[in-house]
Amino acid sequence: FIISFGMRTNMGMAKLAMRNQTDNNGTPLHKWSVATESAMDSSFFVGYLITQVPGGFVASMYPANKIFGLAIAISSFLNLLVPGAINVSPYLDMFIQVIKGLVEGVTYPACHGIWKNWAPPMERSRLATLAFCGSYAAVVIGLPLSGCLNSWFDWSISFYVY
Template sequence: NLVYALGLMRTPYNVTLDNGTVVEKISFNFEMQVISHVISSSFYGFVATQILGGWLGACLGGSRVFGVGMAFTALFSLVMPFVVNTGVVNLLIAIRVIQGLFEGVTYPSIIAVWSRWAPPQERARLVTIAFSGSYFATVVTPPVLRLIVKTLGWSYVFYITSIMGFIWFAVWWTVVKDKPEDDSHISTEELKYLRENLDCGPN
């Protein structure tokens, strides 16, 4: 969301002064080079934890690692407006790198979840459907964020998405289990089917 928000924060808007004069203002007039550094900084963290995310998912449980990664991503998104308002670019870049570190564990850890829930013959289809949500969000997010900025202000982009992330985390942590055996809502038939078809067995 910072990628979209930074663009909107640099969009000029009109402000009417007390004397009736209309002037054009920009929320944050960051140079393009600074913006490129801020945007790209999260990818350094993202790349750094790819292998770690898979290892943690296998050792600690993919659903837990995925949930924690998303929760901390939402947390750092929540503090982003305060960091931006400080005007300290290096601090903003540091927060983005740390945020990227937590984002980096999400993809490999969710694969660890699917490896215990999706039989090999169904895995490719289910993973594709699950990952399509990120592409759908890429299409839907820009107009929604633009509407939020116009109606509430740029900082609410971070507040709203962070709150949604925390709500999602609470549901995920409560509902999703690492293994079928740990899910109290799974039927006997479903559990039997998964045990017979999963290549990793009931581990």
């Protein structure tokens, strides 16, 4: 979950760096309205919400570890496309974020499926708690790391690191 949540945190830090980016004339490169920025932020969760319950069914029918790994791999690939999409159009970014949400929506149910099959019954809750702590660790590590990467290099670098 560290990778998954790390990819979620870098957009907020990247937007802060993008606000300061200008062309040669001093014109901001990304002039978005508050509504557009809000839509960019929430578009991931539209897809994420849709696949939570179906993800549980899929994880019970197919190997949960493969579903989890495939979801993280596809989401990581889509994360690489975000900087280019932002430069093309905020709507293209929203589309990619919705697809990322659809893909990542299966990760929580798949993780439960992994522990159901691989962990001893008395250890399941402890191991699941440990696995889900990765989401909190990602925020603690990811936000400062994204901020440092954005200030040292470019706003897009954090999308390639995660």
